[in-house]
Amino acid sequence: MESEWLRAGSIVVQQQALKDFAQAMANFFGGTHRRPTWRKRGQGEGFRIVAVKAGDVRRLSGNVGAVKVPKVGWVRFRWSRAVPDGVKSYRITRDRAGRWHVAFAAIPDPIPVPGTGEAVGVDRGVAVSAALSTGEMLNAPGLRDPEKVRLLRLLRKLARAKRGSNRRGKVKRAIAKLKARETDRRKDWVEKTSTDLARRFDVIAVEDLKIRNMTTSAKGTIEARGRNVRQKAGRNRLIMAAAWGQLVQRLEHKAPERVAKVNPAFTSQRCSACGIVDAKSRESQADFRCRSCGYACNADVNAARNIKLAAGHAVSAREGPRVAGPVHREPQRDLLLVG
Numbered sequence: 228m229e230s231e232w233l234r235a236g237s238i239v240v241q242q243q244a245l246k247d248f249a250q251a252m253a254n255f256f257g258g259t260h261r262r263p264t265w266r267k268r269g270q271g272e273g274f275r276i277v278a279v280k281a282g283d284v285r286r287l288s289g290n291v292g293a294v295k296v297p298k299v300g301w302v303r304f305r306w307s308r309a310v311p312d313g314v315k316s317y318r319i320t321r322d323r324a325g326r327w328h329v330a331f332a333a334i335p336d337p338i339p340v341p342g343t344g345e346a347v348g349v350d351r352g353v354a355v356s357a358a359l360s361t362g363e364m365l366n367a368p369g370l371r372d373p374e375k376v377r378l379l380r381l382l383r384k385l386a387r388a389k390r391g392s393n394r395r396g397k398v399k400r401a402i403a404k405l406k407a408r409e410t411d412r413r414k415d416w417v418e419k420t421s422t423d424l425a426r427r428f429d430v431i432a433v434e435d436l437k438i439r440n441m442t443t444s445a446k447g448t449i450e451a452r453g454r455n456v457r458q459k460a461g462r463n464r465l466i467m468a469a470a471w472g473q474l475v476q477r478l479e480h481k482a483p484e485r486v487a488k489v490n491p492a493f494t495s496q497r498c499s500a501c502g503i504v505d506a507k508s509r510e511s512q513a514d515f516r517c518r519s520c521g522y523a524c525n526a527d528v529n530a531a532r533n534i535k536l537a538a539g540h541a542v543s544a545r546e547g548p549r550v551a552g553p554v555h556r557e558p559q560r561d562l563l564l565v566g
């Protein structure tokens with residue numbers, strides 16, 4: 228994962244970011260400048276340090292740690308959560324509230340295969356975060372209703388606050404705090420859910436979103452009417468997409484070689500009982516009712532079952548002809564893209 232991230236960007240840019248950070252920290256500690264900020268203010272700025280050695284992270288006291296940043300030296304940080312053993316990389320970022328963060332990444336040990344022969348299909352749902360082929364519906368927690376109200380109020384306040392004012396800074400920090408709470412809850416859910424799935428099932432089948440992203444356009448924006456509605460829907464969608472991406476990534480860490488990514492085409496329109504594809508079977512966002520065989524089910528669960536079936540076909544295609552099993556009406560070769 229780390230090397231992938233490095234390959235995605237230019238090495239030079241990262242060295243430059245590191246130099247910038249080194250200079251900014253030197254200025255800051257030298258007392259000649261204020262706390263470092265990036266030229267392009269906003270989201271997602273940061274860089275990753277890889278090949279971390281054992282002694283590069285130290286705990287100085289109960290809530291203070293220090294990390295050795297190349298070309299910068301020891302940088303102290305607030306020890307807000309446990310630093311995993313055998314840490315190999317970390318990422319330094321600056322949030323919207325202007326605070327620097329250091330996040331240590333650890334690839335968890337793979338969870339042993341349960342050996343039950345059971346597979347599960349997981350669908351990224353619309354109404355729920357994830358639907359399982361077993362019929363279970365999993366919901367990633369977000370902000371509670373009063374917190375959502377508060378966030379909206381703060382966002383409105385922010386729009387009215389003067390640039391550079393104290394009030395604006397205060398509002399920004401309050402917003403960042405709420406969003407951090409949301410992120411923490413989501414991460415917690417991702418950890419618990421990925422562990423649970425890896426323990427219960429031999430094979431976990433999910434949609435390959437690379438394919439989905441290529442085929443979906445600006446779907447969804449049409450239904451959202453009004454600016455606020457669209458904004459809110461957009462934010463929720465982004466959060467759900469982020470949670471989903473994290474879930475799949477964690478599954479791949481915890482259940483390596485056991486995550487099957489299948490082509491998402493028609494998973495929501497195909498009947499998981501008889502295999503007929505019919506766009507009209509999806510009666511609403513929540514309900515699926517097959518017009519051929521009458522099978523009725525939650526739409527997301529039906530999709531999850533199709534995902535499970537698609538993975539089963541791909542596995543059996545690799546292992547040779549299957550003797551028995553559900554008969555499908557169309558060839559489903561090449562569905563498994565990543566083993």
Ligand SMILES: [Zn+2]
Nearest residue numbers: 498501517520
């Ligand atoms: Zn059917």
